[in-house]
Amino acid sequence: MSQHCPGCGGPVLFVPWRIEGEFDAGMAVEIIDSTGDVVCRVDPFNGEWADDEIARMRVIAAAPDLLVALRKAVKDCRCTLIQRESGHLIDCFVPDALIAIAKARG
Numbered sequence: 085m086s087q088h089c090p091g092c093g094g095p096v097l098f099v100p101w102r103i104e105g106e107f108d109a110g111m112a113v114e115i116i117d118s119t120g121d122v123v124c125r126v127d128p129f130n131g132e133w134a135d136d137e138i139a140r141m142r143v144i145a146a147a148p149d150l151l152v153a154l155r156k157a158v159k160d161c162r163c164t165l166i167q168r169e170s171g172h173l174i175d176c177f178v179p180d181a182l183i184a185i186a187k188a189r190g
C-alpha cells in the first residue's frame with residue numbers, strides 16, 4: 085500500500101527504493117518501494133541489459149535517497165545568510181541543487 089504524506093495527503097516520495105530481480109537477458113526488473121509497492125517494471129530495451137541501462141536503473145532506484153541527501157545538503161552550504169538571500173556565491177552548489185529538487189518535485 086502506498087504511503088501518504090500526513091500533511092498534504094499526497095504520495096510520500098522519500099521512502100527508499102530497491103531493485104528487485106537480476107539483470108539477466110530477457111528478464112524485467114522492478115523497482116520496489118519500502119512498502120513493497122512496485123514503482124516501475126522495466127524490460128531490457130533489446131532483450132539484454134546494456135551497461136548504461138543497468139546504470140540508469142540504479143540511479144532511478146537511488147532517486148529518493150539522493151533527493152533526501154540533496155535536501156539536507158542544501159541546508160548546509162557555506163554561504164552567509166546575506167549571500168543566500170542574494171542567490172548564493174557563484175561557486176555554491178545550492179542553486180543547481182534547488183533546480184534538481186524542483187525537477188524531481190515537478
Ligand SMILES: [Zn+2]
Pocket residue numbers: 161162163168172173176177178
Ligand atoms: Zn550557498
